[in-house]
Amino acid sequence: MTSLLALTPTELRLLTRDWTVLVFAFVFPPLVMLILAGVFGTHATVGFFWQNPQNYYVAASAGVPIIALALVGLPVTLASYRERGVLRRLEAFGVTPAQTIAAQAIVTAGLVLIGVVAVLAAAIPTYGIPHVVHPAQVLLGLGAGTLTLILIGVAIGLAAPSARAAQAIGLIAFFPLYLLGGGGPPKGAMTGVMRTISGALPSPIPGIVDPWLGLPGLAGQLAVFGAWSAAAIGAICWLVRRTPA
Amino acid sequence: MMNTAIEVHDLHKNYGPQPVLRGVSFAVGVGEIFGIAGRNGAGKTTTVEILQGLRSRDHGQVRVLGFDPGRDRRRLRPLLGAQLQTSALPERLRVGEALRLFARLAGGRVDWRQLARAWGLEPLVGKQFGGLSGGQRQRLFLALAMIHRPRLVFLDELTQGLDPLARRETWRLVEQARDHGTTVVLVTHDMEEAERLCDRVAVMHEGELVTCGRPVELATAMGTVRVRFSSPSAAGLEGLAQLPGVAEIGYDGASADIAVDPESVVHVATELARRDLAPPDFTVIRPSLEEAVMALLNGDQR
Numbered sequence: 001m002t003s004l005l006a007l008t009p010t011e012l013r014l015l016t017r018d019w020t021v022l023v024f025a026f027v028f029p030p031l032v033m034l035i036l037a038g039v040f041g042t043h044a045t046v047g048f049f050w051q052n053p054q055n056y057y058v059a060a061s062a063g064v065p066i067i068a069l070a071l072v073g074l075p076v077t078l079a080s081y082r083e084r085g086v087l088r089r090l091e092a093f094g095v096t097p098a099q100t101i102a103a104q105a106i107v108t109a110g111l112v113l114i115g116v117v118a119v120l121a122a123a124i125p126t127y128g129i130p131h132v133v134h135p136a137q138v139l140l141g142l143g144a145g146t147l148t149l150i151l152i153g154v155a156i157g158l159a160a161p162s163a164r165a166a167q168a169i170g171l172i173a174f175f176p177l178y179l180l181g182g183g184g185p186p187k188g189a190m191t192g193v194m195r196t197i198s199g200a201l202p203s204p205i206p207g208i209v210d211p212w213l214g215l216p217g218l219a220g221q222l223a224v225f226g227a228w229s230a231a232a233i234g235a236i237c238w239l240v241r242r243t244p245a
Numbered sequence: 246m247m248n249t250a251i252e253v254h255d256l257h258k259n260y261g262p263q264p265v266l267r268g269v270s271f272a273v274g275v276g277e278i279f280g281i282a283g284r285n286g287a288g289k290t291t292t293v294e295i296l297q298g299l300r301s302r303d304h305g306q307v308r309v310l311g312f313d314p315g316r317d318r319r320r321l322r323p324l325l326g327a328q329l330q331t332s333a334l335p336e337r338l339r340v341g342e343a344l345r346l347f348a349r350l351a352g353g354r355v356d357w358r359q360l361a362r363a364w365g366l367e368p369l370v371g372k373q374f375g376g377l378s379g380g381q382r383q384r385l386f387l388a389l390a391m392i393h394r395p396r397l398v399f400l401d402e403l404t405q406g407l408d409p410l411a412r413r414e415t416w417r418l419v420e421q422a423r424d425h426g427t428t429v430v431l432v433t434h435d436m437e438e439a440e441r442l443c444d445r446v447a448v449m450h451e452g453e454l455v456t457c458g459r460p461v462e463l464a465t466a467m468g469t470v471r472v473r474f475s476s477p478s479a480a481g482l483e484g485l486a487q488l489p490g491v492a493e494i495g496y497d498g499a500s501a502d503i504a505v506d507p508e509s510v511v512h513v514a515t516e517l518a519r520r521d522l523a524p525p526d527f528t529v530i531r532p533s534l535e536e537a538v539m540a541l542l543n544g545d546q547r
Binding site: 006 | 333
């Protein structure tokens with residue numbers, strides 16, 4: 001516990017010095033939200049499940065920092081720690097790799113909340129914050145989505161042979177989860193095949209949008225989160241045994 | 246009162262089917278600077294990782310400060326410091342933050358600012374790790390390894406890639422660590438470093454410990470030393486080859502170069518004095534540790 005308490009503030013400072021991650025997590029989501037909500041306006045169509053597009057993109061963009069931080073920020077840091085022997089140095093000092101990873105996960109989760117607040121802060125003076133139909137379910141979707149993507153991010157960080165590779169894998173994973181998750185075109189506008197693929201992806205966006213706007217679908221998305229989390233945990237256990245520190 | 250810091254007996258380790266350590270045995274006394282030398286892949290790093298409990302062993306007995314590192318790692322850890330080969334810090338971590346973090350990990354009993362002063366890191370506390378020179382990094386690593394005043398510290402390839410000045414500065418810091426009462430295990434393939442710093446050196450080769458002793462003993466064990474002195478002619482050297490212990494005599498037209506057993510140097514000197522030859526540049530050159538180890542590893546002494 002002492003190790004975790006000592007390590008977490010340091011990890012927070014380090015991650016906030018990485019401008020790529022900060023831009024991706026805190027600038028990109030509000031910017032895209034402002035653009036897309038502005039482009040599609042307020043006219044409800046079948047593609048948006050008869051919802052106000054501005055409302056849709058404000059809610060959807062709240063999920064983007066999760067994908068950015070968990071799939072682009074966390075894996076790169078973790079892979080660089082493995083690549084540079086930082087995990088080993090800390091382990092020699094009694095900090096287990098699990099504790100280091102836990103500290104990074106805590107920091108990522110904390111920054112996710114700041115990223116969500118940044119999106120909402122950008123929405124307040126422009127499009128306003130849409131009414132939250134099921135607040136508790138939104139929190140559940142946000143939490144489950146964050147946890148799932150952090151687990152996937154850890155698996156990528158442990159599997160990637162280098163920090164560069166982790167960044168490449170993270171970016172490759174980012175775009176399908178963002179675009180097919182409903183961050184770009186809404187699910188209602190997708191073809192049947194793409195909608196099926198979208199439904200199998202662990203994107204946190206539908207887990208937030210659906211309960212926020214009162215659409216059905218959270219239960220299905222939670223099942224998807226559960227399946228991906230189980231797979232990620234299995235991969236993490238296998239990778240930790242295969243590549244200690 | 247324990248005066249042995251490390252005892253290793255018949256240590257074996259395989260990576261898959263590949264044997265990495267094959268029956269290694271040695272002991273390190275308290276307060277020693279003990280060197281582990283050998284070529285890349287000799288098993289040096291694996292040995293020290295097992296000693297720290299970072300790796301399991303397949304067979305053999307290991308006691309470090311009275312503990313079995315495989316079983317008692319938690320109790321052993323506060324007593325150990327380590328500078329591991331190819332391990333770094335995050336590029337954006339500042340020196341002061343690194344000292345503060347590791348001081349907290351050490352239990353918060355250490356004043357990191359005092360430590361920064363003691364290791365000459367005070368001017369660097371605001372600098373990021375990525376901006377440090379090789380020598381500054383090693384100074385930081387040493388400070389981190391020593392942050393909790395360990396009883397035993399492992400330093401793996403500490404001066405690799407450093408310029409001569411930084412290397413000598415690092416050597417001074419290692420001696421400073423020993424002077425603070427810490428036993429030092431120094432893993433190196435730099436024989437000059439081993440000769441300069443270590444009280445004893447173990448030489449490993451292909452997973453085996455091939456010899457262990459004081460650097461001067463290892464160098465002398467090579468068998469011969471060289472005696473050099475100026476000589477106006479080869480005639481003055483006649484008969485020296487018959488002296489006991491003289492192995493070879495060379496003459497380049499100005500100087501004699503005699504290979505001789507260390508204990509027979511005195512016979513050569515006595516004979517020159519008997520002939521009223523007293524060359525002012527009479528010099529005895531013993532082989533360096535590097536020459537001795539190279540000869541050993543190349544099979545000359547095996």
